[in-house]
Amino acid sequence: MRQFIKYVLAAMLVFSTFAFFGESSKASASTFVTPVTQSNVITQYFTKNAHNGIDWSGGGLDSSIYATADGTVTHVDESNTSPYTGYGTIIRVAHEVNGQRYESFYSHLNSVDVREGQTVNQGERIGGMGNTGYTEGPTGIHLHFEMHEGYWAPQQLNPASARDPLALIGQDFGEPDEVDPILHSFDGSWATLRTVSNTGDDTINTYGSPGVGLNGTLAADRLVKVYEKASNGSVDYFRVQSNPDRWVHRDNGIVTPYIVKASFSTATYQEPAVNPERHPEGGLAPGDSYKTYGTEVTSDGQQWYNLGGKGWIKSDANGLYTYRMP
Numbered sequence: 001m002r003q004f005i006k007y008v009l010a011a012m013l014v015f016s017t018f019a020f021f022g023e024s025s026k027a028s029a030s031t032f033v034t035p036v037t038q039s040n041v042i043t044q045y046f047t048k049n050a051h052n053g054i055d056w057s058g059g060g061l062d063s064s065i066y067a068t069a070d071g072t073v074t075h076v077d078e079s080n081t082s083p084y085t086g087y088g089t090i091i092r093v094a095h096e097v098n099g100q101r102y103e104s105f106y107s108h109l110n111s112v113d114v115r116e117g118q119t120v121n122q123g124e125r126i127g128g129m130g131n132t133g134y135t136e137g138p139t140g141i142h143l144h145f146e147m148h149e150g151y152w153a154p155q156q157l158n159p160a161s162a163r164d165p166l167a168l169i170g171q172d173f174g175e176p177d178e179v180d181p182i183l184h185s186f187d188g189s190w191a192t193l194r195t196v197s198n199t200g201d202d203t204i205n206t207y208g209s210p211g212v213g214l215n216g217t218l219a220a221d222r223l224v225k226v227y228e229k230a231s232n233g234s235v236d237y238f239r240v241q242s243n244p245d246r247w248v249h250r251d252n253g254i255v256t257p258y259i260v261k262a263s264f265s266t267a268t269y270q271e272p273a274v275n276p277e278r279h280p281e282g283g284l285a286p287g288d289s290y291k292t293y294g295t296e297v298t299s300d301g302q303q304w305y306n307l308g309g310k311g312w313i314k315s316d317a318n319g320l321y322t323y324r325m326p
């Protein structure tokens with residue numbers, strides 16, 4: 001049973017006190033990492049169904065290529081024939097990330113340090129950069145790197161499994177906005193989202209869209225704003241950031257409404273105004289809790305809460321408290 005009231009704040013203070021809840025640690029190590037060193041630059045970006053990967057160059061012949069995540073080498077091929085015609089020497093590595101299978105693909109290699117079936121660790125050197133296969137043109141010696149979600153069928157012309165590696169590799173997206181609950185258009189409540197790990201990890205995964213495109217992690221057990229809800233199949237996801245979008249699986253986030261509670265029988269009003277009219281059916285029963293659906297400040301500086309069908313109430317109403325469920 002969830003402890004219902006963990007924090008009790010006076011209504012007048014609550015919105016200036018939200019920062020108190022924002023203390024949290026930064027997200028930990030990335031799920032996927034860049035497979036080359038920083039001496040390389042991107043010479044071609046990902047374009048779905050046209051260039052299904054990222055090209056890095058600049059490291060020079062046989063410079064190190066690293067495993068993007070822990071995994072198992074599934075394929076090593078140096079034949080430059082179907083289904084790898086044009087890719088030259090290649091390595092494929094399978095990864096398991098929170099129940100989701102991914103494949104990383106490294107091509108045009110000059111050398112290979114691993115064999116099929118071998119387990120590799122994130123950041124471990126697996127081969128050397130080269131120009132085997134089709135590398136003529138401006139790129140020359142480079143790594144063509146692909147990421148696939150699920151199983152990749154390399155003979156497919158436009159594999160649906162292809163993902164933009166830059167969306168998967170741990171990037172510094174900045175931290176999502178913390179607390180300052182916002183009004184949710186999806187249910188009209190005034191709330192925040194607390195991140196929850198179901199596996200005991202320090203972090204949870206975020207996605208570029210609901211359930212698709214793992215694009216980073218967030219520290220568990222912290223409060224962030226939640227802007228939007230959307231579904232992928234029967235599973236709801238909550239958006240906690242824009243540009244780039246980051247979505248959290250419903251099992252990794254508790255959306256918590258803010259509520260008010262009156263110590264005394266308290267009148268409510270039809271709208272937030274300097275001289276408000278009483279709400280005909282409003283009024284709060286002492287001891288009952290009411291969900292808040294937004295806030296507004298009138299020209300006299302008075303803060304108001306929208307209580308839905310109950311109307312509006314002044315934040316300084318005698319005996320009024322706001323609570324946030326932990």
Ligand SMILES: [Zn+2]
Nearest residue numbers: 053054055144
């Ligand atoms: Zn390429």
